[in-house]
Amino acid sequence: MTTSEQTETSTDVRPIVTPSLILPGAAGGTPAEFTPDVLAKLQELEDRSKKHEQNTRPRNTVEGYAADWKQWTEFCALLGLPVNAITPGSLTAFVEWLWWQPGWKEGTYSAPSTIDRRLSGVVVTGRVEHGLLLAKTVAARARRVLKAKVKELEKSGEVRGRGPAAAFTVPQLRAAVAAAPDTLLGLRNRAIGTLAFALMAREHEVAYLRLRDLVDHENGLLVDIRVSKVKPRKVKVPQGSRPSTCPVRTWRAWRKMAGLTDPDGFAFRALHPRWHTVMDSGLEPETIGDVITALGAAADLGVRHTGHSTRRGGADAARRAGADRKAIAVHGGWAANSSALEVYFDDGEGWEDNAMNGVL
Structure with a gap:
């Protein structure tokens, strides 16, 4: 065993057993003022806090974590291990x-x-729902x-999964917007596609936007993304150089034509x-993905886009335009040092400064 593995093991295994409630100044025992009634009340508040945190997660995230934990419990049962x-x-x-x-x-x-996501789901569920104090590196060895x-797999040529979502490039987005019908439905879908691209948004982030979350500014839009997989964020969306693909102009046109006035109403409505x-009803996150897929399909681009394509395409386009990696991560709500974001960058870079440019 290497030194790094010894260090990882010693720091990751130790904190599995966790008290349900850590009290201030309780290292040498429970303070006298923390009577059984007080402890019971604090535990109730702790449970309510955890439930509130779970309720604010997007439904697809909750369902994904539940599926991950179900696989984990099945695995533990086979090996005779406790789930914690x-x-x-x-x-x-x-x-x-x-x-x-x-x-x-x-x-x-x-x-x-899928396996990588299941690791995340198990660790998050263990921390949030089971109160386990798990080190940040607890899954590092498993990921290696x-x-x-x-x-x-790469050596053998075996292919697993559907592969990553194809990025929506700027030329493809222009073609998709041009192919959308000149109707209320077409206008709504153009607004969804261009705003999702500009926000580098996840499907559920677009679906749960309310009218009050999009505020006009002299330079564009101030968008308050309150429901997000990682954490809420506020994004500035500048006006585009082309009216057809400008997310600000397209959003304002949809808002006006749809007659949206209720600040608590959904920004994007069902027709x-x-x-x-x-x-009055909004759209499900899956429907946002279907809209983006339909936009690309109508333009006959030869590539099947998904709801993740505008998020990936927005990040790639920003990087090509010279945006800083950290700024892109903040704008799109990626965690610091996100491996997924690095993959996007790796796939899109290497052309401008390619060693073979001008050689042949």
């Missing part, structure tokens, strides 16, 4: 077990991205094992299936 036994060793074994679980398509196995397995009138 979240250690570097158990998570590594979890990766080994998941590697041979069925994939999304018959005859396939779990995709590496997963990375080694991915390299072996009546027959009369195409604006309804």
Whole structure:
């Protein structure tokens, strides 16, 4: 065992057993003023706080974490482990077990991205719902094992999963906007596509925007993203150079034509299936993804885009335009040092300063 592994093990295994409530100044025992009634009340407040935190998560995130934890409990039952036994060793074994679980398509196995997400889901659920004090590096070894397995896949040529979402490039977005019908539905979909691109937003972040969250500014829009997978953020969206793909102009046109005035109402509404009138109900995150997919399909771009394509495309376009990596991460709500964001950058870079430019 290497020194780094010894350090990781010693820091990651120790904090598994966690008291349900850590009291101030309670290192040498419970202070006298913390009577049983006070402790019961504090525990009730703690439980309510955790429930409130869970309720503010996007539904798809909650469902994803639930699916991840279900796989973890099944794995623990097979090995006879308690579910709170979240250690570097158990998570590594979890990766080994998941590697041979069925994939999304018959005859396939779990995709590496799915396994990586399950690791995150287990660790987050362990911390938030089970009160475990887990080190930040608790899943580091498991991810190194997963990375080694991915390299072996590359050597063998085996393909797992559907692959990453194709980025919506700026030329493709222009073509998609041009192909959208000149109707209320078409206007709404153009507003969704251009704003999702400009915000580098996740599907649920667009779906849960309220009218009050988009405030006009002399330079564009101030957008308050209150519901987010990572954390809320406020984003400045400048006006675009082309009216057709300007998210500010397109949003204002949709707001006016749809007659949106209720500040508490959804920014993007469902339309009546027959009369195409604006309804009070908002759109599900999956519907936002369907809208973005339909925009690309209508333009016959030869690439199938998903709801994640505008998020990825916005980050890639910003990087190509010279934006700082940290600024992009803040704008799009990525965690610091996000591995997903680095992959986007790696895929999009290397052309302007390519060693073969002008050689042949």
